[in-house]
Amino acid sequence: MGLSRILVVNTGTSSLRLRVLGPADDVVASADLPALHGLVHGRVAGQDAALLASTLRDFGPVDAVGHRIVHGGTRYQGPAVVSGEVRRRLASLCDLAPLHQPASLAALDATSQALPGVPAVACFDTAFHATIPEAAATFALPPEWRARWTLRRYGFHGLSHAYAAARAAQLLAATVTPDSAAGTAPRARTASRIVTCHLGAGASLAAVRDGRCVDTTMGFTPLDGLVMGTRSGSVDPGLVLWLQEHAGMSCEEVAATLESRSGLMGLAGTADMREVLSRAAAGASRAALARDVYLHRLRAGIAAMAAALDGLDALVFTAGVGEHSPEIRSRAAGGLGFLGIRLDEAANAGAPGAGDHEIGAPGAPARAFVIAAREDKQIAAEVRAALA
Secondary structure: OOOOOEEEEEEOOOEEEEEEEOOOOOEEEEEEEEOOOOOEOOEOOOHHHHHHHHHHHHHOOOOEEEEEEOOOOOOOOOOEEOOHHHHHHHHOOHHHOOOOHHHHHHHHHHHHHHOOOOOEEEEEOOHHHHHOOHHHHOOOOOHHHHHHHOOOOOOOOHHHHHHHHHHHHHHHHOOEEOOOOOOOOOEEOOOOEEEEEEEOOOEEEEEEEOOEEEEEOOOOOOOOOOOOOOOOOOOOHHHHHHHHHOOOOOHHHHHHHHHHOOHHHHHHOOOOHHHHHHHHHOOOHHHHHHHHHHHHHHHHHHHHHHHHHOOOOEEEEEHHHHHHOHHHHHHHHOOOHHHOEOEOHHHHOOOOOOOOEEOEOOOOOEEEEEOOOOHHHHHHHHHHHHHO
């Protein structure tokens, strides 16, 4: 099926990013709208849905639509053409990603209403992590629990990790270095062990060997792992039980706090890393603590991912904080010298938005890159594969 124009719908918890990609994955139309939430009588209603329909009309015709869907459960380990049955199965997973899945499905429904007859493909943030081995995916819980409720590590941000790892492999393969043996031609440097750092409002790491994910920091839900903008990341499950039993907190109150009032927000009073770093530089103790807690968890997570790979060939920073905060990259790398990471501080301090570029010091045992997050390219590729 020839697909010259693919609409990519990337739904976050507060925004709806629309991109139309041409045959060469060039962005030929784009818009950022408010996220859609909820259905009325089976249809998305309200001004936001009307704005979406108007925007899509302005974009002109498209051949297919690719939707970022956060959770695919165990059934969907690759892209899926959306049907009524697929839509019902995705709705059944909303309780596993309550902040993300309903908004993604509302955008899917509204787009399908606006573009009847255009094939839609669901592309999953969990799919890239379906390859992690059982030792990494399995929680130490009773087998009857794991079987009844499919309790396992799913991982998220997979579309971003997949693209960043593949792009890093391209950059490494294109880099040639002189062979140490006299009289031989230069050879390409390749990397089979890559750790990708998706650092945005949500944050996670992935350990990627030869293009396949072998471990990741997010678990059963997107709440696990690193410190994030408003999410706590990993906490002792006993702490949650204690809050419910001894502090009298309801399940809903604990969940809302861990999801929306924790992370950088809980530590520093703001979820914006730029503001955290600015306040910390001005001497604000809360902000300095937030920065240091964030970095402590980040360095520990990178080391754990490298351990899953038995070493490290390349470290990749992507997404909002990963791409635009030289300070976070520098401070993180400062504790990773034992993994062979050393940054070229001039390259690291380069202008934000400079595109994909290397920031590692020449001769460092492990390479380091900043790679622009392009989930839209990954989704477009998966749409083409699903409809081929």
